[in-house]
Amino acid sequence: MPPATVDSAFQKVTEGVQVKPNPYGPNPHDFMSNVSRFKLIESTLREGEQFANAFFDTEKKIEIAKALDDFGVDYIELTSPAASEQSRLDCEAICKLGLKAKILTHIRCHMDDARIAVATGVDGVDVVIGTSQFLREYSHGKDMNYIAKSAIEVIEFVKSHGIEIRFSSEDSFRSDLVDLLNIYRTVDKIGVNRVGIADTVGCANPRQVYDLVRTLKSIVSCEIECHFHNDTGCAIANAYTALEAGATFIDVSVLGIGERNGITSLGGLMARMIAADRDYVLSKYKLHKLRDLENLVAESVQINIPFNNPITGFCAFTHKAGIHAKAILANPSTYEILDPADFGLTRYIHFANRLTGWNAIKSRVDQLNLALTDAQCKEVTTKIKALGDIRPLNIDDVDSIIREYHADQNNEIAAAIQA
Amino acid sequence: MPPATVDSAFQKVTEGVQVKPNPYGPNPHDFMSNVSRFKLIESTLREGEQFANAFFDTEKKIEIAKALDDFGVDYIELTSPAASEQSRLDCEAICKLGLKAKILTHIRCHMDDARIAVATGVDGVDVVIGTSQFLREYSHGKDMNYIAKSAIEVIEFVKSHGIEIRFSSEDSFRSDLVDLLNIYRTVDKIGVNRVGIADTVGCANPRQVYDLVRTLKSIVSCEIECHFHNDTGCAIANAYTALEAGATFIDVSVLGIGERNGITSLGGLMARMIAADRDYVLSKYKLHKLRDLENLVAESVQINIPFNNPITGFCAFTHKAGIHAKAILANPSTYEILDPADFGLTRYIHFANRLTGWNAIKSRVDQLNLALTDAQCKEVTTKIKALGDIRPLNIDDVDSIIREYHADQNNEIAAAIQA
Numbered sequence: 048m049p050p051a052t053v054d055s056a057f058q059k060v061t062e063g064v065q066v067k068p069n070p071y072g073p074n075p076h077d078f079m080s081n082v083s084r085f086k087l088i089e090s091t092l093r094e095g096e097q098f099a100n101a102f103f104d105t106e107k108k109i110e111i112a113k114a115l116d117d118f119g120v121d122y123i124e125l126t127s128p129a130a131s132e133q134s135r136l137d138c139e140a141i142c143k144l145g146l147k148a149k150i151l152t153h154i155r156c157h158m159d160d161a162r163i164a165v166a167t168g169v170d171g172v173d174v175v176i177g178t179s180q181f182l183r184e185y186s187h188g189k190d191m192n193y194i195a196k197s198a199i200e201v202i203e204f205v206k207s208h209g210i211e212i213r214f215s216s217e218d219s220f221r222s223d224l225v226d227l228l229n230i231y232r233t234v235d236k237i238g239v240n241r242v243g244i245a246d247t248v249g250c251a252n253p254r255q256v257y258d259l260v261r262t263l264k265s266i267v268s269c270e271i272e273c274h275f276h277n278d279t280g281c282a283i284a285n286a287y288t289a290l291e292a293g294a295t296f297i298d299v300s301v302l303g304i305g306e307r308n309g310i311t312s313l314g315g316l317m318a319r320m321i322a323a324d325r326d327y328v329l330s331k332y333k334l335h336k337l338r339d340l341e342n343l344v345a346e347s348v349q350i351n352i353p354f355n356n357p358i359t360g361f362c363a364f365t366h367k368a369g370i371h372a373k374a375i376l377a378n379p380s381t382y383e384i385l386d387p388a389d390f391g392l393t394r395y396i397h398f399a400n401r402l403t404g405w406n407a408i409k410s411r412v413d414q415l416n417l418a419l420t421d422a423q424c425k426e427v428t429t430k431i432k433a434l435g436d437i438r439p440l441n442i443d444d445v446d447s448i449i450r451e452y453h454a455d456q457n458n459e460i461a462a463a464i465q466a
Numbered sequence: 467m468p469p470a471t472v473d474s475a476f477q478k479v480t481e482g483v484q485v486k487p488n489p490y491g492p493n494p495h496d497f498m499s500n501v502s503r504f505k506l507i508e509s510t511l512r513e514g515e516q517f518a519n520a521f522f523d524t525e526k527k528i529e530i531a532k533a534l535d536d537f538g539v540d541y542i543e544l545t546s547p548a549a550s551e552q553s554r555l556d557c558e559a560i561c562k563l564g565l566k567a568k569i570l571t572h573i574r575c576h577m578d579d580a581r582i583a584v585a586t587g588v589d590g591v592d593v594v595i596g597t598s599q600f601l602r603e604y605s606h607g608k609d610m611n612y613i614a615k616s617a618i619e620v621i622e623f624v625k626s627h628g629i630e631i632r633f634s635s636e637d638s639f640r641s642d643l644v645d646l647l648n649i650y651r652t653v654d655k656i657g658v659n660r661v662g663i664a665d666t667v668g669c670a671n672p673r674q675v676y677d678l679v680r681t682l683k684s685i686v687s688c689e690i691e692c693h694f695h696n697d698t699g700c701a702i703a704n705a706y707t708a709l710e711a712g713a714t715f716i717d718v719s720v721l722g723i724g725e726r727n728g729i730t731s732l733g734g735l736m737a738r739m740i741a742a743d744r745d746y747v748l749s750k751y752k753l754h755k756l757r758d759l760e761n762l763v764a765e766s767v768q769i770n771i772p773f774n775n776p777i778t779g780f781c782a783f784t785h786k787a788g789i790h791a792k793a794i795l796a797n798p799s800t801y802e803i804l805d806p807a808d809f810g811l812t813r814y815i816h817f818a819n820r821l822t823g824w825n826a827i828k829s830r831v832d833q834l835n836l837a838l839t840d841a842q843c844k845e846v847t848t849k850i851k852a853l854g855d856i857r858p859l860n861i862d863d864v865d866s867i868i869r870e871y872h873a874d875q876n877n878e879i880a881a882a883i884q885a
Contacts, residue, residue: 071669097790099781099816100773102858130788131820133855155789177793185796186789218800250490250741250803253672253703254710278803279741280734280776284672284703291673306790306801308774308782315699322669322698353772354519355727357699362518363727369549370574370605371516371725374596377604381637382725384669384697397518401550436552439521 071322071384079264079293083324087332088173088272088298089120089313091344092141093153094305096126100348101304107347108137109144114340115301116146119332120313124151124298128167129160135167142168149211156194156214161201171211171240174201178227179218179247191226195233202237213272215243220251220259228266235267241296242267246285249276249307253288260292272296275311277303282311283357287319301344302356314341318357322384335391358385364394369404372396376410399445401435403428408449415446417453427452490741490803498683498712502743506751507592507691507717508539508732510763511560512572513724515545519767520723526766527556528563533759534720535565538751539732543570543717547586548579554586561587568630575613575633580620590630590659593620597646598637598666610645614652621656632691634662639670639678647685654686660715661686665704668695668726672707679711691715694730696722701730702776706738720763721775733760737776741803754810777804783813788823791815795829818864820854822847827868834865836872846871 073082092108095101103111108125115123123146128135142150149170154160156176164172176194177186189197198214205212214234216222231242244259251259256273263271271294275282286297303312314337321328328334338359345352354360364387366375374381375396387394398407405421405428412419412427419427431448434440492501511527514520522530527544534542542565547554561569568589573579575595583591595613596605608616617633624631633653635641650661663678670678675692682690690713694701705716722731733756740747747753757778764771773779783806785794793800794815806813817826824840824847831838831846838846850867853859 071671071674074673097787097821099784099786102819126821131851131855133820179800181797181800182793185800186793248801248803252490252706252710252738252742254493254676254707255490257673277774278776278782279738280702280731281706281738283699287671287700288673291671303774306786307784308776308779312699319671319698319700323671350773351770353774354769355696355722355772357697357727360727363697365518365726367518367725368516374601374605378600381598381600381604382667384667400521401552402516402545432550436550 072324074291077291079261080291081293081295082287082290082320083327084295085290085320086121086296087313087316088122088124088151088296089115089148089300090124090153090298090310091115091300091304093124093126094298094310095300095344095348097306098304098309098348100350103347105133105137105140109141111301111343111347112141112144112146114336114343116148117333118336118340120148122151122171122296123148124153124173125169127152127154127160128163129154129157135163138167138169142170151211151213156197156201158197158200158204161204165205165208165210169210171213172205173213173215173243174198174205175215175217175243175245177218178216178230179221180223181221182218191230195230198230198234199237202234202239206238211240213241213243214239215245215272215274217245218247219244220246220255221248224262228263231263232266235269239269241270241272243272243274244289244294245274246276247274249278249282251275251285252281253284256285256288257292260289260294264293270295272298274298276305276307277309277311278307282309283315283319286311286316287323302341302350302352304344304348304350312357313337314359315357318385321389325389329389334389337390338392358390358392363387364392365397366394367397367400368402369407372398372410373404373406376406399431399435399440399442401432401440403431403435408445411445412449415449417449419453419456423452423456491743493710496710498680499710500712500714501706501709501739502746503714504709504739505540505715506732506735507541507543507570507715508534508567508719509543509572509717509729510534510719510723512543512545513717513729514719514763514767516725517723517728517767519769522766524552524556524559527560530720530763530766531560531563531565533755533762535567536752537755537759539567541570541590541715542567543572543592544588546571546573546579547582548573548576554582557586557588561589570630570632575616575620577616577619577623580623584624584627584629588629590632591624592632592634592662593617593624594634594636594662594664596637597635597649598640599642600640601637610649614649617649617653618656621653621658625657630659632660632662633658634664634691634693636664637666638663639665639674640667643681647682650682651685654688658688660689660691662691662693663708663713664693665695666693668697668701670694670704671700672703675704675707676711679708679713683712689714691717693717695724695726696728696730697726701728702734702738705730705735706742721760721769721771723763723767723769731776732756733778734776737804740808744808748808753808756809757811777809777811782806783811784816785813786816786819787821788826791817791829792823792825795825818850818854818859818861820851820859822850822854827864830864831868834868836868838872838875842871842875
């Protein structure tokens with residue numbers, strides 16, 4: 048199917064427009080914003096392994112780790128070496144690859160887990176403990192004093208090995224705010240590298256996130272990491288808002304795979320961030336490798352790329368209604384905030400349907416190298432829309448109608464000359 | 467595959483917990499919030515028809531309209547009758563169905579379109595015109611005075627027919643704020659029912675949305691409708707934030723289908739809103755019909771339900787890691803903000819994998835009606851995790867290991883008695 052691409056026009060046409068300052072850039076009033084200096088903690092090999100379909104053998108883990116590193120993620124987080132013997136061996140193997148990305152592993156706030164973790168050769172350890180009323184009652188059954196005491200023990204142990212340490216609460220948005228700020232201040236004082244906020248049940252909303260991160264920012268001097276589940280569809284927006292409020296690190300996974308319906312997706316966050324600061328994103332991440340990376344993981348866990356996936360969904364750059372197609376042909380920025388070329392992709396003007404307009408058809412006529420006036424293009428568009436009312440059209444249908452109409456016009460001219 | 471459901475425990479267990487006021491409810495500081503009185507404008511048959519794969523014949527449109535009405539949507543928006551002759555006939559046919567939902571059609575800000583629209587018998591007309599620099603330059607080429615003049619003409623014409631009228635800008639977030647507020651104030655004064663904000667390119671972020679809706683709320687006395695595209699993954703969060711700021715109406719489509727990768731999805735917004743105000747959502751919408759509605763539309767446009775779709779994605783209520791499974795078995799609220807039973811669905815504890823824990827295995831042992839002590843459950847869990855390290859497991863694998871282990875224990879006891 049030959050797509051009616053107009054990619055080459057993008058740069059040229061946008062250069063001609065007087066572009067105002069990017070309205071999607073960092074808000075100048077957010078003086079703590081890290082929108083333009085965020086970092087990625089890539090968790091496909093930890094959170095992603097908790098996805099229902101995931102089973103990564105050693106070879107696949109290494110392939111994914113290398114692809115993530117090549118893409119440019121800042122950190123790669125791995126399943127706890129305490130989860131199983133093979134998990135431990137895989138963690139060691141990935142640490143030995145010599146990747147540019149730092150390697151983390153994610154453990155419970157237990158000395159047993161911490162000892163196994165530091166022995167694997169990781170660059171850092173992410174410690175988590177449930178702080179919500181629910182988790183304190185139904186998961187580990189410990190009170191905040193106990194949590195603080197074990198946190199301090201684990202953190203000092205990990206620090207004594209000279210590697211990075213992050214302390215995160217779990218289900219942060221359903222935890223008592225005073226308890227939460229107390230424990231964060233405690234671990235900040237003993238020198239953690241990062242504190243983490245986790246929306247474990249996936250239900251925080253953006254303005255709640257902004258408030259909690261801003262408040263936490265005023266309490267601690269270390270950096271802030273955020274982890275958002277997507278149960279209510281806000282994981283990408285929450286990540287962006289956390290960065291506006293002063294968080295630096297966002298946990299992502301390829302296609303967002305994780306527990307239940309997952310977390311902030313790497314690709315979705317790239318879409319969000321490139322709209323905010325294109326230069327920063329392009330300078331750090333190899334966006335044209337996104338599709339291959341997503342295909343690699345999707346095949347490993349036997350899922351299809353969602354039709355509506357940001358950037359790589361099959362229709363992300365497809366324009367259909369006549370009024371959209373017309374404007375896109377004149378200037379892609381009219382109906383696109385993302386440039387498909389940034390991701391090694393192309394746009395597609397869908398002209399074979401009843402919602403099409405004569406501008407889209409005229410563009411197709413030009414591609415077919417046929418000569419029709421604007422009035423003729425409008426007339427043939429009417430014929431195409433009439434057939435499109437009866438049944439779905441494909442490109443061949445449209446091309447046949449155009450060619451037949453063109454031939455008829457020429458025959459009429461020939462007949463007129465002969466007469 | 468017999469799922470290890472614990473649904474019946476949900477109500478019972480949560481009743482036993484001292485539940486605090488819902489932290490995801492409307493923020494009491496948002497005194498203009500409509501989170502608890504929002505309405506849906508369902509646009510599968512308008513925006514959804516602009517989805518690349520969509521071709522709805524009359525019969526299918528009627529089937530979808532009836533299903534939407536049964537679900538409880540407040541308005542159903544249809545493709546412009548000016549788009550094609552069949553679009554006009556379908557619009558008339560749906561108006562005659564006598565649905566509870568009000569029927570709208572969506573037209574350009576042209577008298578030609580308005581005349582055709584009012585003749586179809588719709589309950590209201592949604593008028594849209596591009597107000598951004600991009601659209602004014604590359605789409606219709608008109609200035610703000612022309613836009614205001616045609617808006618007034620169309621609005622007064624539609625009002626004179628005694629039906630509802632909404633005026634929306636297009637690409638609102640890239641429009642000049644002064645121009646935008648001027649035109650909204652003008653149309654509010656002449657008595658539109660709603661003004662609309664549209665993030666046509668899908669790139670607004672939640673706090674921008676909040677600011678614009680709050681500002682607009684102070685300018686107009688009519689109600690506010692919002693339309694969010696999902697190019698950068700924020701369409702659900704933006705819709706929620708718009709309601710917090712005082713918008714009342716959100717445009718949705720089933721599975722979010724629309725131009726490019728679509729708009730706020732009906733199901734995703736239901737997930738977001740039920741977390742905020744369960745009573746309101748359950749009182750208005752038949753959530754247990756959501757899955758059938760999504761399947762109907764997905765089949766019509768030949769797509770798969772995304773694996774990570776809120777609520778109905780295959781893994782939305784699947785819990786895998788041992789620590790999650792343990793807590794979920796004790797109380798589902800620990801790792802779930804949504805109750806699958808509200809949607810006629812069930813949860814699933816995924817215990818056949820190397821991340822499993824002994825609590826999940828013990829639950830399976832109980833389901834199999836076998837007697838093992840906690841110590842024995844821990845021992846058999848070690849065996850299951852060891853096999854899970856080597857290859858993906860299915861439930862039969864786990865059951866075999868458990869049964870074999872159980873038989874061995876009994877044989878040992880029998881041997882001990884005989885000895």
